[in-house]
Amino acid sequence: xxxxxxxxxxxxxxxxxxxxxxxxxxxxxxxxxxxxxxxxxxxxxxxxxxxxxxxxxxxxxxxxxxxxxxxxxxxxxxxxxxxxxxxxxxxxxxxxxxxxxxxxxxxxxxxxxxxxxxxxxxxxxxxxxxxxxxxxxxxxxxxxxxxxxxxxxxxxxxxxxxxxxxxxxxxxxxxxxxxxxxxxxxxxxxxxxxxxxxxxxxxxxxxxxxxxxxxxxxxxxxxxxxxxxxxxxxxxxxxxxxxxxxxxxxxxxxxxx
Amino acid sequence: xxxxxxxxxxxxxxxxxxxxxxxxxxxxxxxxxxxxxxxxxxxxxxxxxxxxxxxxxxxxxxxxxxxxxxxxxxxxxxxxxxxxxxxxxxxxxxxxxxxxxxxxxxxxxxxxxxxxxxxxxxxxxxxxxxxxxxxxxxxxxxxxxxxxxxxxxxxxxxxxxxxxxxxxxxxxxxxxxxxxxxxxxxxxxxxxxxxxxxxxxxxxxxxxxxxxxxxxxxxxxxxxxxxxxxxxxxxxxxxxx
Numbered sequence: 001x002x003x004x005x006x007x008x009x010x011x012x013x014x015x016x017x018x019x020x021x022x023x024x025x026x027x028x029x030x031x032x033x034x035x036x037x038x039x040x041x042x043x044x045x046x047x048x049x050x051x052x053x054x055x056x057x058x059x060x061x062x063x064x065x066x067x068x069x070x071x072x073x074x075x076x077x078x079x080x081x082x083x084x085x086x087x088x089x090x091x092x093x094x095x096x097x098x099x100x101x102x103x104x105x106x107x108x109x110x111x112x113x114x115x116x117x118x119x120x121x122x123x124x125x126x127x128x129x130x131x132x133x134x135x136x137x138x139x140x141x142x143x144x145x146x147x148x149x150x151x152x153x154x155x156x157x158x159x160x161x162x163x164x165x166x167x168x169x170x171x172x173x174x175x176x177x178x179x180x181x182x183x184x185x186x187x188x189x190x191x192x193x194x195x196x197x198x199x200x201x202x203x204x205x206x207x208x209x210x211x212x213x214x215x216x217x218x219x220x221x222x223x224x225x226x227x228x229x230x231x232x233x234x235x236x237x238x239x240x241x242x243x244x245x246x247x248x249x250x251x252x253x254x255x256x257x
Numbered sequence: 258x259x260x261x262x263x264x265x266x267x268x269x270x271x272x273x274x275x276x277x278x279x280x281x282x283x284x285x286x287x288x289x290x291x292x293x294x295x296x297x298x299x300x301x302x303x304x305x306x307x308x309x310x311x312x313x314x315x316x317x318x319x320x321x322x323x324x325x326x327x328x329x330x331x332x333x334x335x336x337x338x339x340x341x342x343x344x345x346x347x348x349x350x351x352x353x354x355x356x357x358x359x360x361x362x363x364x365x366x367x368x369x370x371x372x373x374x375x376x377x378x379x380x381x382x383x384x385x386x387x388x389x390x391x392x393x394x395x396x397x398x399x400x401x402x403x404x405x406x407x408x409x410x411x412x413x414x415x416x417x418x419x420x421x422x423x424x425x426x427x428x429x430x431x432x433x434x435x436x437x438x439x440x441x442x443x444x445x446x447x448x449x450x451x452x453x454x455x456x457x458x459x460x461x462x463x464x465x466x467x468x469x470x471x472x473x474x475x476x477x478x479x480x481x482x483x484x485x486x487x488x489x490x491x492x493x494x495x496x497x498x
Binding site: 061098099100104107108111115116119120122123126127130144145146147148158159160162163164165166167168169170171172173174175176177178179245 | 364375382403409410413422424428
């Protein structure tokens with residue numbers, strides 16, 4: 001069975017991706033900064049699906065490298081990577097303020113978690129992929145990284161987050177071009193407004209009822225984490241063997257607004 | 258007369274921009290980390306009413322803020338900001354695949370290109386907010402519109418700049434400021450040799466510093482009064498390849 005390393009494995013998209021990959025015949029190695037939640041997620045998925053779990057801060061270059069190496073050694077190789085670590089859970093004050101009112105410290109943290117850490121993780125996995133004859137990468141970007149600002153007012157106060165996510169998309173495009181010859185495919189997904197650990201589906205449904213129609217995605221609702229995960233699983237699979245360097249927009253059509 | 262502050266002004270592109278702006282009557286504050294280069298550019302420019310130079314390392318937040326405030330106080334206003342500081346090979350780094358890029362090189366490229374831009378914009382906003390007008394042009398890159406081989410960090414940082422500018426449209430509009438980006442591709446640079454082996458653009462020649470300067474001048478002018486959040490591809494068609 002192929003092995004996939006998933007960062008942010010305890011988050012909504014990470015755990016849903018783990019479930020979708022397990023369904024499709026992968027075994028998953030989960031990593032998350034929240035070790036307690038990670039072990040609950042791993043227990044929930046079961047031993048058949050889970051090939052390892054690491055309490056890991058993705059902004060620690062050496063620790064990321066160590067965990068990815070260990071995952072590959074323990075399982076005799078590595079074929080997949082999903083970088084779902086991110087979100088704003090661990091970055092207080094990073095969103096919701098005009099750029100003028102934000103601090104350089106918050107920019108550092110945002111860029112470190114959302115952009116640099118994706119490089120750290122890909123950098124750790126690539127040599128293993130090259131040795132194993134290839135691999136598949138899916139980076140979780142964001143609709144905010146596809147286009148910033150109006151008329152999607154919600155991105156107005158997320159300037160640096162949006163910039164970092166745009167960076168992830170371009171990083172993935174670069175990677176797709178330079179690693180294709182070694183059998184590596186790299187793609188990303190750009191979720192719109194979907195449930196997360198911080199915003200449960202119940203809360204999203206309530207917001208959905210309160211939101212005016214014009215601000216809802218064209219499909220009229222917000223998204224489930226499993227809907228993002230299904231796209232991740234597709235891009236990771238052989239069915240996507242001829243797809244590299246794309247960014248799949250999973251936002252119920254929000255990008256068209 | 259209106260004053261424009263240009264960062265990275267010692268680069269060939271910075272010089273081209275300065276030349277185009279002086280030809281249109283702008284006063285200039287030129288900044289760069291390279292003092293000798295800055296002096297040389299300033300000395301070669303045609304005479305204008307006011308031409309100032311100041312050393313600036315865009316990665317040094319406190320310093321950026323101090324330079325911008327001093328320039329605003331001396332000139333009375335900064336009507337335009339052109340952020341041209343950045344680059345990859347200009348930083349003395351060689352393009353290489355992501356898998357072979359050490360973390361210090363990754364961070365250096367992101368710090369100068371992306372965080373440097375954030376520092377400069379953050380420093381200029383209070384000035385433009387107070388004067389209630391202004392125009393900002395940030396130098397992105399063709400590779401920010403579509404990532405390129407052997408430059409994942411540079412592509413990521415430049416893509417970040419394009420989207421950052423888009424997110425700033427409303428915040429800037431509140432006090433009469435426009436913000437746009439330019440994506441040069443295949444552009445001339447001081448580190449390039451004539452037979453660099455780069456593929457010619459569909460328009461058949463490299464992108465000159467003057468090509469970029471003209472686009473900057475347009476974005477800063479009244480002719481572009483209703484243009485904000487745009488990214489102008491100035492690459493002779495290279496980005497399409």
